[in-house]
Every structure is written in C-alpha cells, then in structure tokens.
Amino acid sequence: MKLTEKEIEVAEILEKNARITDEDIAKMIEEDLQTTKEIVAKLEEMKVVVRYTSIVDWSKVEGHEGVTAMIDVKVTPKRGVGFDEVAQRIYRFQEVKSLYLMSGTYDLSVIIEGKSMNDVARFVSEKLSTLDSVLSTTTHFILKQYKHDGTIFEPNNDDKRIVVSP
Amino acid sequence: MNQTKSYIADKVAEMKPSGIRRFFDLASNMEGVISLGVGEPDFVTSWSAREAAILSLEQGYTSYTANPGMLELREEISSYMNRRFQVDYNPKTEIIVTVGASQAIDIALRAILNPDEEVIVLEPCFVAYAPLVTLAGGVPVPVQTLKEHEFKVLPEQLEEVITTQTKAIMICSPSNPTGSLLSAAELEGIAEVAKKHDLLIISDEIYAELCYDEEYTSMGAISGMWERTLLISGFSKGFAMTGWRLGFVCAPEELTQAMLKIHQYSLMCAPTMAQFAGLEALRSGSNDVEEMRKSYRRRRNFVVQSLNEMGLTCHVPGGAFYAFPDITSTGMTSEQFAEKLLMEEKVAVVPGNVFGESGEGHIRCSYASSLEQLQEALKRMKAFAERYSK
Numbered sequence: 001m002k003l004t005e006k007e008i009e010v011a012e013i014l015e016k017n018a019r020i021t022d023e024d025i026a027k028m029i030e031e032d033l034q035t036t037k038e039i040v041a042k043l044e045e046m047k048v049v050v051r052y053t054s055i056v057d058w059s060k061v062e063g064h065e066g067v068t069a070m071i072d073v074k075v076t077p078k079r080g081v082g083f084d085e086v087a088q089r090i091y092r093f094q095e096v097k098s099l100y101l102m103s104g105t106y107d108l109s110v111i112i113e114g115k116s117m118n119d120v121a122r123f124v125s126e127k128l129s130t131l132d133s134v135l136s137t138t139t140h141f142i143l144k145q146y147k148h149d150g151t152i153f154e155p156n157n158d159d160k161r162i163v164v165s166p
Numbered sequence: 167m168n169q170t171k172s173y174i175a176d177k178v179a180e181m182k183p184s185g186i187r188r189f190f191d192l193a194s195n196m197e198g199v200i201s202l203g204v205g206e207p208d209f210v211t212s213w214s215a216r217e218a219a220i221l222s223l224e225q226g227y228t229s230y231t232a233n234p235g236m237l238e239l240r241e242e243i244s245s246y247m248n249r250r251f252q253v254d255y256n257p258k259t260e261i262i263v264t265v266g267a268s269q270a271i272d273i274a275l276r277a278i279l280n281p282d283e284e285v286i287v288l289e290p291c292f293v294a295y296a297p298l299v300t301l302a303g304g305v306p307v308p309v310q311t312l313k314e315h316e317f318k319v320l321p322e323q324l325e326e327v328i329t330t331q332t333k334a335i336m337i338c339s340p341s342n343p344t345g346s347l348l349s350a351a352e353l354e355g356i357a358e359v360a361k362k363h364d365l366l367i368i369s370d371e372i373y374a375e376l377c378y379d380e381e382y383t384s385m386g387a388i389s390g391m392w393e394r395t396l397l398i399s400g401f402s403k404g405f406a407m408t409g410w411r412l413g414f415v416c417a418p419e420e421l422t423q424a425m426l427k428i429h430q431y432s433l434m435c436a437p438t439m440a441q442f443a444g445l446e447a448l449r450s451g452s453n454d455v456e457e458m459r460k461s462y463r464r465r466r467n468f469v470v471q472s473l474n475e476m477g478l479t480c481h482v483p484g485g486a487f488y489a490f491p492d493i494t495s496t497g498m499t500s501e502q503f504a505e506k507l508l509m510e511e512k513v514a515v516v517p518g519n520v521f522g523e524s525g526e527g528h529i530r531c532s533y534a535s536s537l538e539q540l541q542e543a544l545k546r547m548k549a550f551a552e553r554y555s556k
Contacts, residue, residue: 013464017537024541027471028464159535164190164203164514166293166342 001046006031010039011048018052055151059144068097068113068142069120071128072106074135083107086133095123106138117141177300184293185520189504193514200543202531203514205342207487209406211443212454218446219410219439231438233430234422235263235414239441242448243414251374253386253397255416262422262429263436263444267372267400267413268294271336273432274368274396274415275302277424283333285368288319289522290490292342292370304333310524313492316481317344317524321355328363335360337385338370340377343521343530344490345466345483350383357388366421368396372413373486375404375455378463380484386416393418396425403486404455405447410440462487465533465540472544473531476551480528487534490518494527496554504529506554511546 003011009029013020026036043049058064075086083101090110091099098111110128114120120139129137145153172179186203193199210216234240240257247253255261264270275285275298285299289308296306307327311317324335337356339348348356360367369385386397400413413436415425429435466489470482473491480491493503500517507513518525533540 009464012460020537024468024537027468030467030471159208161201161204161206161208162190163193163199163201164186164516165205166184166186 001048003048007039007043007048010036011043014040014043014049014052018054055148057145057153059153065115066113067115067117067120068111070140070142071110071112071124072102072138072140073108073110073128074106074137075108075131075133076135077107078133086131089131090128093123093127095119181297181300185501186293186516189508189514189516192505193508196508196512199508199512199514200535200539200546201514202533202535202540202543203516204532204534206408206534207403207406207458208534208536209454209458211405211407211410212447212451214450215405215407215443215447219443222439222442227438227442229438231263231435231441233435234261234426235436236438236441236445239263239445239448240414242445243416246448247384247397247399247416251371251382251384251387253384253392253416255386255397256419259419260422261414261416262426263441264400264413264415264429265433265436266402266411267370267398268298269411269429269433270398270400270413270415271295271368271370272298272302273425273428274398274417274421275299275304275334276428277421278333278366278396279304280333282331284329284331285333286324286327286335287522288335288337290317290341290343290518290525290528291336291338291521293520295336295338299336305331307332308522310522311344312524313481313528317341317346317490318348318352319356321359324356324359328359328365332363332365334366334368336368336370338372340373340483340485341488342373342486343488343516343518343525345486345488346481347377347380347382347484349380350388353383353385353388353391357385357391360394361390364394366394366396367391369398371397371399373403374399376459376462376487377485378459378466379482382485396421401444401447404458405444405451406454406458407440407443407447410437410443412436412440412444462533465535465537468537469531469533469540469544472548476544476548477555478529478547478551487532489531489533490525490528491531492527493529495556496551497556498554500526500529507547507550511550513543513546513550 006029022036026033077083095112097113100109102109240261244255244257279302281303284305284307286307287295288311299306309323311319367385374382386392386395396417398415401407469489477495478491480489500519504515504517516530518528
C-alpha cells in the first residue's frame with residue numbers, strides 16, 4: 001500500500017518511541033491533533049503499526065531467568081507450498097519469537113526464548129527436529145546482548161558537550 | 167613587570183569577553199540543568215569517520231599534510247560541494263582545509279582587510295564575527311536585522327551603511343542564532359548590492375546541510391557571485407564533528423592563495439587525523455546526514471510550536487538547530503529572562519543580546535537535544551512563562 005509522506009513520518013516516530021503522545025506527534029509533523037489521531041488510527045487499522053512494544057534490558061533485573069537461542073534449521077521444501085507450510089508449523093509454537101527464511105547454508109532461522117537451556121533443548125529435540133520436513137538443526141545460545149533493534153545496551157551515552165557554547 | 171603599563175594590545179584590551187561566557191560559568195556550576203544553550207549537534211561523529219581516524223593513527227599517519235590539506239580530501243570536498251550545492255572549486259588551487267570554520271573566517275578577513283577597512287556584519291550573528299574583523303585590523307559595521315523580517319537583511323539596510331571603506335559583507339545562512347535561511351531571491355538581493363559597490367561576500371555556510379523545508383542555495387552559486395565570494399564551511403554541524411576542528415574555505419585562486427600564505431605561517435595544516443575522519447565522512451556520510459536532518463526537523467517543529475503556544479513567539483527557522491523566540495511578553499530583558507530561567511527552572515538558554523543589539527528581547531534555544539530533554543525543558547519553560555507573562 002502507498003502511504004503519504006506524513007503517514008510514513010508518523011510510523012517512523014512511533015517506531016522510535018511508542019509512548020509519544022498524539023499531541024507531540026501533531027507538533028512534530030505540523031498537523032492538527034484530529035488529523036494526527038486519524039493517521040495513527042489508520043496505521044493501526046492497516047497493521048502498518050502492528051504492535052506497540054518496548055525494549056527491556058532483562059539482564060538488569062535480578063532473578064530474571066531466561067535464555068534466547070538462534071536455531072539454524074534445514075528443511076525439505078514441499079511441492080506447491082515451498083517453505084511456507086513448514087514455516088507455519090514452526091512459528092505457531094509460542095516459544096518461537098521470530099522466524100526468517102534465509103539464503104545460504106540453511107533455510108530457516110528460528111529465534112526462541114525459554115526459561116532455561118533445558119527448556120530450549122526440549123523444544124528442539126521434541127518439537128522442532130521431529131517435524132517431518134526438518135532435516136537438521138544447529139542451536140546457538142545468545143550469551144550477551146550488546147545491541148538490539150538499533151539500541152546499544154550500555155550506559156555510556158551521557159551528553160559529553162559543554163553546557164553552553166556559541 | 168612594570169606596574170603602570172599594560173602589555174596587552176589596545177584592541178585586545180578593549181575587546182569585550184563573550185556574553186556566553188558568563189552563562190557558561192553560571193550553568194556549569196549547577197546540578198540538574200537541562201541545556202538548550204548548546205551550539206553543537208547532540209549526535210556523536212559517525213563511527214565510520216571515527217574508525218577512519220583511529221586507523222590512520224594505527225598506520226602511523228602522524229605527520230604534517232600539505233599546507234592546504236591532503237589533496238585527496240580537497241578533491242572530495244570539491245566534488246561534495248559541486249554535488250550538493252552546485253558550486254565549482256578547483257581542489258588544487260581554490261580550497262584550503264582549515265582548523266574549523268572559525269579559522270577559515272579568520273584567514274579570510276586577514277587576507278582581504280587593510281587597516282580601517284569596513285566589514286558589514288548582520289546582527290544578531292555568531293559572536294566571533296565582529297571581534298575577528300577587529301583583530302584583522304578592520305572595522306566591523308553592524309546592521310540590525312529585524313524580527314519582522316525573520317532576521318533577514320534587506321538590501322536597503324546594506325545601502326545605508328556602505329562607505330568608500332566598505333570591503334565585504336559577512337553573511338551566515340542558515341543563521342546562528344536565528345535559524346533563518348536566505349532563499350535564492352534573498353541572496354540575489356544581497357548580491358546586487360555587492361556587485362554594485364564591488365564588495366566581497368564572506369559566506370558562512372557551516373549549517374548548509376541542515377535545511378528543512380527548501381533546498382539550500384549557496385552564495386557561490388548565485389550568478390556573478392562566484393568571483394566575489396569566500397565560501398566558508400566545515401564538518402562540525404552537518405557531520406557532527408565539532409571537536410575535530412575541521413573546516414574549509416573555497417574561493418577564487420587569487421583569494422585562496424592569499425589566505426594560504428597566512429594559513430601556512432600560522433597553522434601549517436589542519437590536524438592530520440581529523441582530515442582522515444573528514445575524508446571518510448564525505449565518502450560514507452550521506453545516510454547519516456539524512457537521518458540527522460530528519461530528526462532535527464521533527465524536533466524543530468515540536469519546539470517552535472510549543473514555544474509559540476506558551477506565548478514566546480518565533481518564526482519557523484528554515485535551518486540550523488536554533489529557535490529564536492521573542493520573550494518581551496514577560497517584560498524582562500534577554501539576560502534577566504535567561505538568568506531567572508536558569509535559577510528557577512534549571513533550563514539554560516542563551517540571551518539574544520550576546521549576538522548583537524537586535525537580538526535583545528529574544529533568547530536562543532538549541533533543539534539539538536533528545537526529545538525527552540526537550541519535552542522536559544519546554545514543560546519547565548511553560549511554567550516559567552505562565553508565571554511571568556503580562
């Protein structure tokens with residue numbers, strides 16, 4: 001679908017900060033509040049803006065348990081439906097956070113989240129590798145998150161400028 | 167030392183310290199200040215440019231470069247200026263890489279001024295223009311641009327102050343501190359006056375990358391003006407490289423070679439590692455610049471509209487990252503307003519009068535801060551304006 005420049009701009013603003021108020025968006029795009037509300041509603045309705053979410057640094061939360069793994073999956077595509085059918089069987093599992101079809105040495109990249117390594121291991125051995133079309137899996141655990149969706153996870157971003165300058 | 171005699175040169179002794187200094191001292195001793203007083207981008211230099219400088223150090227490029235800067239960099243500047251602003255300068259003879267745009271202004275003035283020749287400066291303007299004219303032995307002649315004209319000079323205002331001693335006009339578009347952008351037609355108006363009286367134009371185009379509503383027009387691209395323009399620009403604002411001190415000046419060969427004499431004796435060359443960073447910024451930076459521009463534009467709209475809503479009226483600035491609202495509704499002078507705002511709400515702004523007489527009654531608010539900081543600063547300013555507006 002074709003969006004107007006203003007609609008694209010609102011989508012970009014919301015992508016950076018989902019909590020920004022309609023009033024502030026209106027000022028930023030030089031529109032009145034009513035028009036802005038309509039644009040936001042339209043983006044939501046068209047599922048251009050799919051969901052409002054935030055980036056949480058769980059490593060800061062004491063006692064939080066959880067592991068993320070990226071699994072490379074080789075599959076046999078099926079005549080007529082290609083990879084879509086097996087992909088659908090995989091992404092329906094609640095544990096699967098993201099799923100991508102890849103070029104290169106394997107076919108599907110599955111990102112899953114579990115409470116523990118055991119959790120992930122059980123998912124891979126019992127659910128993923130037992131699917132008919134799955135030929136092989138390689139599981140990589142994420143050890144540390146440095147940057148996610150454009151956000152760097154380190155506190156060293158304070159303003160280093162002098163406070164008043166010409 | 168002889169106690170009765172001052173060793174300081176008269177023109178330096180007579181020079182007033184910058185009015186910004188006092189606010190810097192006040193604000194930097196306070197905790198929890200949100201500063202809209204900063205005259206530089208809130209972005210950090212792109213990693214690719216920083217990485218290029220680091221690599222140059224690792225490879226041992228720690229010696230001087232040619233006086234006017236590395237030829238490779240001048241070639242890149244030449245093609246960049248041509249691509250972006252449709253001006254044509256020979257990298258071998260018409261470009262000098264300088265230590266910030268400030269040094270470029272300095273050598274431009276020193277290269278053209280005989281004692282007591284006059285340079286017209288359009289106030290409110292960058293605080294260094296008039297002092298640099300004085301230091302170069304010239305006489306700064308201020309012209310007060312007015313709020314009614316969005317602080318853009320009218321040709322007749324120039325005509326009024328031109329004398330037989332007038333040598334040049336200094337312009338800055340988009341302007342620090344007003345953000346005003348001169349359109350092609352407005353530049354042509356100034357150009358006509360310059361041609362009629364055979365004057366040079368020193369055109370400070372350091373904010374040229376940061377224009378939000380219309381395409382930028384360079385004075386050097388105005389018909390018949392290339393010959394009489396000293397075009398000054400640099401990497402500080404558009405490429406977020408203020409601390410590297412890297413600028414350049416482009417001008418016809420005769421002028422450039424005159425400036426080069428001063429440059430080679432006083433500075434030798436711009437820092438080598440900064441030149442490597444600049445080279446990389448030009449080669450890979452266009453995406454970064456586009457992103458910055460978008461982000462500034464949104465913040466500008468947000469700040470300008472919020473200021474207008476609280477009764478601190480200002481025009482929509484076409485470029486740079488400054489809003490220049492009128493604060494006379496509070497009955498205070500610029501200095502009183504800025505000082506009270508700092509003390510009571512811990513928001514730092516720069517009083518408009520430090521940029522020249524006609525800046526009185528205004529303050530400069532930089533919107534080169536994160537949206538969250540701007541939201542908080544404007545909230546505090548709104549409370550302040552409500553308390554004092556008459």
